[in-house]
Amino acid sequence: xxxxxxxxxxxxxxxxxxxxxxxxxxxxxxxxxxxxxxxxxxxxxxxxxxxxxxxxxxxxxxxxxxxxxxxxxxxxxxxxxxxxxxxxxxxxxxxxxxxxxxxxxxxxxxxxxxxxxxxxxxxxxxxxxxxxxxxxxxxxxxxxxxxxxxxxxxxxxxxxxxxxxxxxxxxxxxxxxxxxxxxxxxxxxxxxxxxxxxxxxxxxxxxxxxxxxxxxxxxxxxxxxxxxxxxxxxxxx
Numbered sequence: 001x002x003x004x005x006x007x008x009x010x011x012x013x014x015x016x017x018x019x020x021x022x023x024x025x026x027x028x029x030x031x032x033x034x035x036x037x038x039x040x041x042x043x044x045x046x047x048x049x050x051x052x053x054x055x056x057x058x059x060x061x062x063x064x065x066x067x068x069x070x071x072x073x074x075x076x077x078x079x080x081x082x083x084x085x086x087x088x089x090x091x092x093x094x095x096x097x098x099x100x101x102x103x104x105x106x107x108x109x110x111x112x113x114x115x116x117x118x119x120x121x122x123x124x125x126x127x128x129x130x131x132x133x134x135x136x137x138x139x140x141x142x143x144x145x146x147x148x149x150x151x152x153x154x155x156x157x158x159x160x161x162x163x164x165x166x167x168x169x170x171x172x173x174x175x176x177x178x179x180x181x182x183x184x185x186x187x188x189x190x191x192x193x194x195x196x197x198x199x200x201x202x203x204x205x206x207x208x209x210x211x212x213x214x215x216x217x218x219x220x221x222x223x224x225x226x227x228x229x230x231x232x233x234x235x236x237x
Contacts, residue, residue, distance in 0.1 A: 113185050
């Protein structure tokens with residue numbers, strides 16, 4: 001169990017994030033914000049633009065799963081609880097010992113040991129990425145769109161809508177942290193850093209050119225650091 005009130009007293013390793021938006025960001029919020037947009041952009045209580053931690057963490061897990069599979073690990077698929085918590089017969093004999101954790105029943109794959117599953121709590125905490133610009137310094141940008149009927153290959157009638165986005169080509173910077181808790185496996189940091197290099201866009205309408213970004217100042221790990229060896233599965237004996 002993670003108690004946020006006690007987090008400041010726990011020694012954690014952190015990965016500082018600085019995402020610079022190259023195009024325009026579109027992360028929709030539910031409800032109305034007083035904007036003319038049908039889908040207003042999400043903001044915090046101070047009116048600052050943000051990229052929700054849940055979105056970043058989900059995307060990060062997906063990229064970590066792809067990397068781990070490519071390295072040869074058996075990965076249990078999310079989000080189905082039955083697949084994330086498999087029976088012994090569903091786990092390859094090569095990984096049964098590695099995928100057991102004292103105090104937690106069942107098997108927990110290479111990535112679940114970092115991000116958690118229905119039984120195992122997450123060993124990382126991801127912050128919202130927050131833009132430092134004040135709300136009054138950013139103009140409201142509305143982007144029109146239309147719903148497409150893919151079967152008829154035509155625009156739907158009366159389906160014009162407006163999306164609120166961040167200003168285009170302003171190189172807005174969004175900052176936050178990933179906190180690695182003390183019980184996080186030692187391979188978590190290199191895997192997460194590698195996965196971040198595979199994330200080039202966040203938010204909605206990526207195929208329309210929104211949300212494309214690059215990372216600045218990501219930490220580096222020496223290529224001869226032995227921690228990289230922990231990413232490779234042991235050969236089956």
